[in-house]
Amino acid sequence: MSPTKRPYLKLDRIGKTFERRGVRSEVLRDIDLAIDKGEFVSIIGHSGCGKSTMLNLVAGLTQATTGGVLLEDREVNAPGPERAVVFQNHSLLPWLSVYDNVRLAVDKVFAGAKSRAERHAWTLHNLELVQMTHAKDKRPSEISGGMKQRVGIARALAMEPKVLLLDEPFGALDALTRAHLQDSLMEIHRTLGNTVIMITHDVDEAVLLSDRIVMMTNGPAATIGEVLDVKLPRPRRRLELVSDATYVAAREAVLKFLYERHAYVEAA
Amino acid sequence: MTYAMKSVESGEAEARRAPVLAPALAAIARGAKATLMWLAAKALPPLVTVGLILLVWQILCAKPGATLPPPSQIWKDSYDLIAQPFFNFGTQDIGLGWRVLVSLETVGIGFGLATVAGILLGALVGQSEWAMRGLDPVFQVLRTVPPLAWLPIALAAFRDSRPSAIFVIFITSIWPILINTAVGIRNIPQDYRNVAAVLRLNPIEFFAKIMLPSAAPYIFTGLRIGIGLAWLAIVAAEMLTGGVGIGFFIWDAWNSSRLSDIIVALAYIGLVGFALDRLVSGIGALVARGAQAN
Numbered sequence: 148m149s150p151t152k153r154p155y156l157k158l159d160r161i162g163k164t165f166e167r168r169g170v171r172s173e174v175l176r177d178i179d180l181a182i183d184k185g186e187f188v189s190i191i192g193h194s195g196c197g198k199s200t201m202l203n204l205v206a207g208l209t210q211a212t213t214g215g216v217l218l219e220d221r222e223v224n225a226p227g228p229e230r231a232v233v234f235q236n237h238s239l240l241p242w243l244s245v246y247d248n249v250r251l252a253v254d255k256v257f258a259g260a261k262s263r264a265e266r267h268a269w270t271l272h273n274l275e276l277v278q279m280t281h282a283k284d285k286r287p288s289e290i291s292g293g294m295k296q297r298v299g300i301a302r303a304l305a306m307e308p309k310v311l312l313l314d315e316p317f318g319a320l321d322a323l324t325r326a327h328l329q330d331s332l333m334e335i336h337r338t339l340g341n342t343v344i345m346i347t348h349d350v351d352e353a354v355l356l357s358d359r360i361v362m363m364t365n366g367p368a369a370t371i372g373e374v375l376d377v378k379l380p381r382p383r384r385r386l387e388l389v390s391d392a393t394y395v396a397a398r399e400a401v402l403k404f405l406y407e408r409h410a411y412v413e414a415a
Numbered sequence: 416m417t418y419a420m421k422s423v424e425s426g427e428a429e430a431r432r433a434p435v436l437a438p439a440l441a442a443i444a445r446g447a448k449a450t451l452m453w454l455a456a457k458a459l460p461p462l463v464t465v466g467l468i469l470l471v472w473q474i475l476c477a478k479p480g481a482t483l484p485p486p487s488q489i490w491k492d493s494y495d496l497i498a499q500p501f502f503n504f505g506t507q508d509i510g511l512g513w514r515v516l517v518s519l520e521t522v523g524i525g526f527g528l529a530t531v532a533g534i535l536l537g538a539l540v541g542q543s544e545w546a547m548r549g550l551d552p553v554f555q556v557l558r559t560v561p562p563l564a565w566l567p568i569a570l571a572a573f574r575d576s577r578p579s580a581i582f583v584i585f586i587t588s589i590w591p592i593l594i595n596t597a598v599g600i601r602n603i604p605q606d607y608r609n610v611a612a613v614l615r616l617n618p619i620e621f622f623a624k625i626m627l628p629s630a631a632p633y634i635f636t637g638l639r640i641g642i643g644l645a646w647l648a649i650v651a652a653e654m655l656t657g658g659v660g661i662g663f664f665i666w667d668a669w670n671s672s673r674l675s676d677i678i679v680a681l682a683y684i685g686l687v688g689f690a691l692d693r694l695v696s697g698i699g700a701l702v703a704r705g706a707q708a709n
Contacts, residue, residue: 207612208613238607240624242628251614252614306614
């Protein structure tokens with residue numbers, strides 16, 4: 148064994164093949180990726196390239212056919228709160244209030260570790276992080292899409308995850324709300340230093356938020372085509388970045404990858 | 416206007432209050448009027464319909480040679496049953512209110528057991544592919560057996576009429592509860608299951624915190640059908656098993672040719688059944704308020 152630093156999270160030669168009624172379809176092949184603690188990694192690619200499958204593998208919601216996921220050198224093969232997921236469609240429980248949605252997670256994860264009062268305070272603290280304290284007693288159906296996603300983020304953060312997994316978290320939001328939430332997420336990442344993996348199909352979002360952008364080739368049997376380091380200092384401000392040479396270059400690199408070398412072939 | 420003028424004479428305090436009071440009173444009057452309008456719109460059509468039915472009935476049955484008594488005759492014959500639901504003059508001479516309560520108690524026990532068993536079995540069938548494959552055909556066959564067909568078996572097994580009646584209620588009302596629960600649980604969105612998986616909810620927590628609330632609208636559909644069937648079955652079961660319930664009262668009245676009493680009892684049964692249905696659907700609406708996806 149080499150004495151060099153071991154990766155915090157490692158995707159080790161992952162392959163995933165789905166089998167339905169005897170028809171095998173290979174979705175992912177030879178995915179190798181190492182992520183450091185505190186790193187913000189985006190995964191970008193066209194629809195159907197297996198991005199979500201990759202995230203589900205790290206979350207433990209799906210099992211790899213070959214290879215495996217290692218978190219702090221331990222294999223991950225079941226879901227758990229140390230890999231909290233912010234789902235694409237928020238997945239808040241509609242019969243619980245905003246507070247109770249977060250509290251459910253807090254109660255479950257810190258059942259033995261925190262007292263009742265501490266769990267209450269921790270729930271409120273996380274709602275405050277995403278600026279949702281004002282709507283804590285509302286039900287998910289009474290708040291906007293952006294607010295729901297904020298609560299989803301609060302619920303994930305409240306689990307104090309080792310890795311935060313975001314599955315196209317802002318995909319269903321309008322551009323203004325999305326920008327607002329991206330800023331919030333950058334701020335949270337700066338304060339808490341979480342390790343984050345985010346699935347996205349938005350080039351600007353990927354460049355703005357990430358330390359590294361993992362670009363996927365098209366399926367079937369998709370794999371990592373290229374990994375781009377985004378060497379922009381933090382904190383990043385979207386207005387200043389518009390004309391920043393590094394930003395423009397990174398953006399161009401991703402666009403070229405997606406639309407020149409691996410253009411989406413319509414599966415008509 | 417006159418009010419304001421009068422208050423100038425009767426003192427300044429009054430004068431200051433009057434302009435405040437007047438609009439408030441007007442608002443109350445408006446509210447009362449709106450309530451009355453609403454009541455009229457809601458209550459008038461059914462009242463008119465009932466009146467017409469009674470009128471037609473009276474005309475048809477008042478003719479000489481009619482086999483059934485007209486409403487006026489029923490009112491005369493069974494006045495004590497209509498006016499006093501809760502008199503008590505000994506074991507078989509009690510008001511229909513008491514009889515309904517006796518029947519309701521049997522239904523309550525049978526239906527309560529069916530609710531618990533139906534939801535638990537429904538959860539099992541909805542959650543497990545193998546349980547569904549094994550149990551679903553059995554359920555589908557058993558649920559078509561008419562309630563009263565179970566009665567002889569129940570009497571043979573329990574050797575007593577009351578537990579048999581409870582069993583008939585149970586076996587009648589469990590199927591819609593069970594089947595609807597299973598459908599509701601099969602329809603729990605994968606998202607909620609993923610949330611539960613990430614949180615590592617254990618099966619009991621999953622049942623209480625995800626399954627029940629998520630399937631609540633389906634469960635209450637089942638409960639509503641179930642309570643209707645249970646109320647249908649109790650009357651028939653009591654006719655055969657005896658006792659003091661409303662079903663036996665009808666049988667007893669038939670045997671002593673008290674046709675008017677039977678008709679009054681039918682009205683009681685209908686109204687109670689209606690109330691039960693509204694009660695369950697009301698609770699359902701209250702509980703399932705937040706369960707619909709958005």
